[in-house]
Amino acid sequence: MTTEPALTGAAAEFEPLRPKLMRVAYRMLGSVADAEDVVQEAFIRWMRTERAEVRQPEAFLRRTVTRLCLDQLKSARHQRETYVGPWLPEPLVEEDEAEDVTLPLMLVLERLSPLERAAFLLHDVFGLQFEEVAVEIERDPAACRQLAARAREHVREARPRFKVERERGLEIAEAFFNASRSGDMKALGAMLSADVTAHADGGGKRPAATEPALGFEAVMTQYATVASWLKDNPSTLIRYGFINGLPGFVTLEVDGELQTTALDIEDGNITAIYVMRNPDKLRHLH
Incomplete structure (x- = not known):
């Protein structure tokens, strides 16, 4: 004993x-x-x-x-x-952009094989030598190099080319919150890139679009509907911060549940919106 x-x-x-x-x-x-x-x-x-x-x-x-x-x-x-609808990783909310693996990168990692994911994270993110990675995942070093190289090919496009500055990112998050909640579609549209996408994860537990909105018109249409709903069902801002390395905010919705919104920003424009509504993935934030 x-x-x-x-x-x-x-x-x-x-x-x-x-x-x-x-x-x-x-x-x-x-x-x-x-x-x-x-x-x-x-x-x-x-x-x-x-x-x-x-x-x-x-x-x-x-x-x-x-x-x-x-x-x-x-x-x-x-x-x-x-899974019902788009799958997003559980949100980690921090004061600063401390995440070395951002939300878009985590979505790319989802498409890798488990061994590719492990080799890439252990070597490229956590800094292990391939001889160490080989011991971790029970493969020889040459195989680990190949696994990491294949992963890197997929990951390259998810790496931000122009990382938004902290203060500017939070300013855009605040402006997005105000425009989306007030229904100021002109201000909202001025923030979005032409190929913007919107992803909402409700997990079948709360209302959310079951397919991502792709492109400016689709996202604007979706948020016009959201703004109309919010007029009678306002949400309460809890805080601004960085969600999996992206600027965004946490809100308390009218149903009493939390919600996170993360914004991928490039060249000053929002290129992707990630909304977490699945209550199972928000419990740790309470």
């Missing part, structure tokens, strides 16, 4: 690493709740491990988390295929 001092020692070693492990798990899975479950499972396995034989606890735990995520991604693919 595990003794109390041993449990205390296990927790003392594990807890400082928990934030790093959460970053790996969240970027692999796109779900805060699933990432927390994976990290907790890693902690349980850590408690059962002969820790005196582990020379590098961080590498051991990261490897454990990565492999648990790979297992989870295999079953998650079926869940994505049967």
Whole structure:
């Protein structure tokens, strides 16, 4: 039976690493709740491990988390295929644009195989050498290089070419909130690029468009309908901030649920709007 001092020692070693492990798990899975479950499972396995034989606890735990995520991604693919409407990752809201993996990039990662996703994140985002990546995902270094290279091809277009400055991004988010809520369609239209898209994730739990709106006219039509609805059902601004690295805002809607809106901005114009309405993906924000 595990003794109390041993449990205390296990927790003392594990807890400082928990934030790093959460970053790996969240970027692999796109779900805060699933990432927390994976990290907790890693902690349980850590408690059962002969820790005196582990020379590098961080590498051991990261490897454990990565492999648990790979297992989870295999079953998650079926869940994505049967998901109602557009799928978006759970929103992380921060004061600053601290996300190294932005929301558009996470959507691209969804289209990769689990191994491509792991190789790219571990090498390109977390800075591991391919020899280390090989140990993590149980492939040889040459295969890991190929996996990361294939992932990079898909990812390249999702990388922002001209990153919006923090203050300017928040100014555009505020202007978008005011225009969309007041029904000022002229002001709203002036912010949008010609090829703007709008994506809303309701997960079948709350009303949301089941297909993305593609192009200026489609987005303007959608937001004219939204503005008409909001006249009698106003939402309350909670805060502005960065949602998965993109400027945006959190609101409390008339149904008592939260909502996040994130804006992808390029050359001063909004190129994509991402709205999270699925209450299951917003619980952690409460």
